[in-house]
Amino acid sequence: MSDIPRDRSLDSTLALLREGYGFIPDRCRRYRSDLFETRLLLQRTLCLSGESAARLFYDPALFTRTNAAPRLLQKTLFGVGGVQGLDGKAHRLRKQMFMDLMTPERMRELLRLNEAHWREAIETWTLRPQVVLLHEVQTILCRSICAWAGVLLMRDEVERCRAWLAAMIDGAGGAGLRHWRARRARAAAERWCAEQVRAVREGRLVPAPGSALQVIAEHREHERLLDPAVAAVELLNVLRPAVAIARFVIFAALELHRQPQWYARLAERDELIEPFAQEVRRLYAFFPFVAARVREGFHWRGHYFEEGTRVLLDLFGTNRDPRTWERPDDFLPERFQHWDGSAFNFITQGGGEHRRDHRCPGEWITIELLKLALRALTRWMRYEVPDTQDLSVSPVRMPALPRSRFVIRNVRPVAVTARFGS
Template identity: 50%
Template sequence: MALEIPRDRSPDSSLWLLRDGYQFIEKRARRYGTDIFDTRLLLQRTVCMTGAEAARAFYEHEALQRTGAGPARVQRTLFGQGGVQGLDGAEHRQRKQMFMSLMTPEAIQRLADFSAEQWQARAASWAAAERVVLLDEAEELLCRAVCAWSGIPLPEHEVATRTRDLVLMFESAASVGVKHWQGRLARRRGEAWVADLVRRTRTGELSQGPGQALATIAGHREPDGRLLDERVAAVELLSVLRPTVAVSRFIVFVALALQSSAGSRAKLEAGDLDPEWFVHEVRRFYPFFPFVVARAGEDFEWGGYRIPSGERVLLDLYGTNHDARWWPQPGRFQPERFRDWTGDPFTLIPQGGGDHYAGHRCAGEWVTIALMKTALAFLTTSIRYDVPAQDLRVSLSRIPAAPSSGFVMSNVHRA
């Protein structure tokens, strides 16, 4: 006999989700004393799961599918329609391979080098500025770097608007009202922009280096041998550009961690702390994606509980990264905890869990780590700066999170 899944008391928890944000699942799982509970979100029955064992089931159980799982409002802003996030099985694996083929160590290094050049170029103008907002700077310079890396021409007069649209796509995903509509318009403009680039690449009007994202996606063929539909190709190309610009938030968290953990900063500067541990701890500690969504394609059992076919299933990313069973004193920023880390694919899951090729784990995780390390090296060795009084608090009910000031620096000069 399967156990009964604890049911959340509220008839619909959507407003609670807005209020509790990143801690929505963690708080309730603690209240019910389980890693699983049932609730209603946006009027749909939803099972919420947390912890490494839940992550293993979420990524490895065949009953959990992505087709039709994501809410339409998130597709219209964040992900787009027809992209890899919503595919399953062989179709997913074939499309995912297209993304993973871009992620060779040499290609990742090239993107990190482009970003390093951009950091240096921007720093030249900062000395004359009274204040520098790191979040704004990082967004724009990552947009320049990822377009150059992808083979996308980006005229100077377009940099600000293209950056803004890419940012709006992920900033609006959890929003309602005006912001949501701004996100939808940004996606429409963005898809039109890159669909035109795909078209011009296919006709040979835009010449491309092999292995660049634009050429790879424009030339990718479906299992039946046809080129990707132009609109779907645009959605996929935006899934390279948009999240690369979003790495700006993790970079701001790198700066915040350097500021609030003076001990770690000193160790990094003395060469006594592995920068990779620091970057992993930033990704574990700070909030980014709250959870991921799937749907049960058939009844399945997990941990003695029966999850019925058709139910929406959320996996808690933030809470799993803060689960004291795997991360002792999870609320402390402690990069050294990664000294003995085995690389378990289900305990550190800010970008999803499991296998990058076979499952839905983030295709850009290695790129993210490389871009964060580049920014960390720049902030600790290339420049010196002051951090004037400002509101650096990070609200856990605002998704996606960032300190409200965007991290202001002043008196910036070369080290």
């Protein structure tokens, strides 16, 4: 049995904050290993990277998600009691609730709503000298997902809801003010969602059959309804990820700006929309890693994994692994015209099979909403990108963003007759 390479620092938490997305992949290169040991938040932690490591990580017999995520993330991004913290049968049952929402009919309805909100927003942008695209796309997605989910959202509540969801996402990888802003936003949003759940159960609110609010409010486990606080967490697990897609949209706009030849290519060739969207997702994972704990001790590649040890899987580095991806740091959408479809080498939203493992059940709709946004950016409007803004992206800030949040100006709608996905 061989020793696991070990980071020399007594605790690497500050190094992680300083280095951001490169923390795990840089050390894997340094140690020439897909595995190394470190200490984070004073806790022994094993870090894994690469396709083989992802296959290992998503073996449910070896790893559990219970008590794996740091409490800081529970208080900002995930909430307490939600599907991300469950394992085994409990996870499968709760995840099935989300999968039941993803019927083809329901997904088409979400895309229809999203297109309507995009076209409405474009019309309003023509009346403004410039807009911050991140804020505007978050608003479009917030309105779309709330309407689809059956959540009662008055027009004067849209900005408040958007701000809550955006703060949870932005604060998940931050410290200080960003973290505390996210915690306050989550607490307020959970109270709001719990009240909507109670209103459904008491008959004061009647959402559409099959809507997320109706399904979650009436979901039973062990013959009992979910506690309103847990139901609120799960409802936010529908709303928050949809608004998070705005970040992918901004990076898509950034790549279109950097490589303007893609405007015409995407406008003319619909078969290139999905490869472009996938390449955006590959390069711009929200977070650098996901966490689990060793369920029972086992050996891998001559190394011993002790029961209870926290393990981090490197999403960012696996998506850019040169053993899998040629020119991994370059933006090359064409690569996805020939991608093998592996469930373990492209893991922006987790790895494994959708129905069996912890892979995000909303991944498919993420791709479709991003594709719709690309059609909006290349076919439904024209705009200018001011040179005066700062479009640099810090590799340390988690989750990453262009510093200016991508400002556009002089928006002009393009007249089209076809609707829904044209």
